[in-house]
Amino acid sequence: MSAQLDLDEERTLSDKASSRLTQAIVTGELAQGQKLSEADLATRFGISRGPLREAIRQLEGMRLVTRVPHAGARVVMLDKSMLADLYRVREALEGMACRMAAQAMSQTEIDTLFILLNRHEEEINAADGLIYFQSEGDFDFHFQIALGSRNQMLIDLLAGELYQLLRMCRYRTSHLAKRTRPALQQHRQIAEAIAERDGDLAELLMRRHISGAWKSISQIMETNP
Amino acid sequence: MSAQLDLDEERTLSDKASSRLTQAIVTGELAQGQKLSEADLATRFGISRGPLREAIRQLEGMRLVTRVPHAGARVVMLDKSMLADLYRVREALEGMACRMAAQAMSQTEIDTLFILLNRHEEEINAADGLIYFQSEGDFDFHFQIALGSRNQMLIDLLAGELYQLLRMCRYRTSHLAKRTRPALQQHRQIAEAIAERDGDLAELLMRRHISGAWKSISQIMETNP
DNA sequence: GCTGCACTGATTGTCAACAATCTGGAGCAA
């Protein structure tokens, strides 16, 4: 849990509504494809429709909802084709992030990366089998690398848009197979490539890691609903 | 000019305002860093502040404006660091688009690509020296490849966000050196790689093309304002 | 029985007024 703390006495109503909506969508409280009734949500959040509409416009920019004029907004449908698109984009962006991180990360940040990996490994060993956190730990790793790229646009794209969609997806497939151990192993290789400042290798490994994850997920989706 | 036609009797006021604002920002009618006064713009567009605020929220999602609560929105400042970020992201995304296009483009689309290149070459030869269109022709080429990727998310990211920022940048540096001929040559190599269905090479060439463009632009910016 | 059309209810889009917040300067004290 690394979300922004919503001290109710901060920011504007639109922004708060935007956060709550994002949360509700990502956690599945609002189902995929569900219609977002302005009146309903406004009363539920205790605000008026004005700020709510602005929040919806913002979520539209994050690709979390789709809006059609005069017909309202709906939670995005994460079908297989869209997920395929998402993983390809992710492969490109995180590959680049990795390359840049290998060049720009400070030694301290790299140390942090390894600490993260160790903690992650302990969690896996401790709860061998039932690992709920895997996704969050995974996000932390990828997020740290994005930060390490020092590329603000890359960071915004990944953290602000793609990762939300990914979390949304994971909340729904969390019951499915994990492959945490091979993922951890790959993470380690990536971190080592970064530590050795080998941008080419770091990018290659990250891309392979992500396309591998997609192959695995896509296979699972064949046999499951 | 391939923008959406704004038949005034279509869509909603927010959307129309959004288009007009985008246009105004990209063409420089609204200067970088300029403050966007809601009252002023609303009267200028002949609408009320409600739809205008929604439009601004949307532009914020496209990274064309930055908003700070209670202080208003400003046109984004395209400083060198941001442009560097932009070109890196572009390199990653268009590289991937190229790889996917090499696999997914139909023969007809590939033919169109070469027709585009030929027309572009004629324009360069015809107006040797003063080539205003270069940017638009360039956009057409890159856009066609994005479409060829068949990846809707990639298309949206490129056409909806990055290209707007790029156009915004070009409107300001259009008076600077061009390097249209080497760019055309590189375009041709890319198209040929796609025609041969060589995704690896197509991606490599596109990435080299874009990072080369950045080196050139960044050099020019050293010596100019 | 089926098609087409008007009506109705609900939902979204828009507006103008009101409240909250920020910015800049006048006035005063150290």
Add this chain to the structure above:
DNA sequence: TTGCTCCAGATTGTTGACAATCAGTGCAGC
């Protein structure tokens, strides 16, 4: 002069009412 407080104007944030548009229903006509 410098620094502070406080006020006023302007700007943004929010609201509730009003207008426009859409989806579903029932009826008339064929």
